[in-house]
Amino acid sequence: MDVIVERPAALDVHNATVMACVRAPDGGRRRVEHVAEFQTTVQGLLTLRDWLEAHEVDQVAMEATGVYWKPVWAVLEDRFKCLLVNARHVKQVPGRKTDVMDAQWLCQLLEAGLLRASLVPPKPVRTLRNLTRYRKSQIRDRQREMNRLHKVMQDTGIKLDCVATDMMGKSGRAMLDALVSGTTDPNVLADLARGQLRKKLPALRAALRGRFDAEHVLVVGRILAHIDFLDEAIDELSAAIEEQLGPFAPAVELLCTIPGVG
Secondary structure, rough: OOOOOOOOOEEEOOOOOEEEEEEEOOOOEEEEEEEEEOOOHHHHHHHHHHHHHOOOEEEEEEEEOOHHHHHHHOOOOOOEEEEEOOOOOOOOOOOOOOHHHHHHHHHHHHHHOOEEEEOOHHHHEEEEHHHHHHHHHHHHHHHHHHHHHHHHHHHHOOHHHHOOOOOHHHHHHHHHHHHOOOOOOOHHHHOOOOHHHHHHHHHHHHHHOOOOOOHHHHHHHHHHHHHHHHHHHHHHHHHHHHHHHHHHHHHHHHOOOOOOOO
């Protein structure tokens, strides 16, 4: 195969170790391989970086194996041109059965210019992506807790959600907190209503009759505490996302002009 990359390196990345292979000219027409194994600790990855620099590597390729590639990429991306490749694009070769052979084959493909790199966003975008994905997971968790709350309230026979539009609004939350605190008198609970909900006091009194046993006190109390925790986490993540969005403000403003996005 023709040599496209003069000094390529390839890494077979695992949880605890990285198998590295470098191909370089030997001073003549021949190509020589250098293979070494490194630990994935920070010190091990710094040693890997120094080893690659000593071999004057031009490009470094690694397979996208789960999340194991991420710390390796973080250490190397500022010193080398790194390529992340889809493992399925390079695995379909008979006889590749060891880490060394994996690294050697990947290095040969890089040398011949036959690898197609996957997109790895710049650091600020990766940070923003991590924050938004985690916030999304927290929002999903909150919705699950809300679903559990509705199911538990159905079990109590209390039909607060049939009268109050938002069971976790100010009035609804005050009633739930009162129930958890031991107040079960429908008249006392209904009197906690605020705003427009006070116009529905008779319906509230009827809806708030039910059985709120000790098990409901425990479960609803834990659900409300978890929702409060998730609300705090979501707010904190949202603030961090806003801060990270600072450099992208013009792009965000432009995106918001698209119908259905803003």
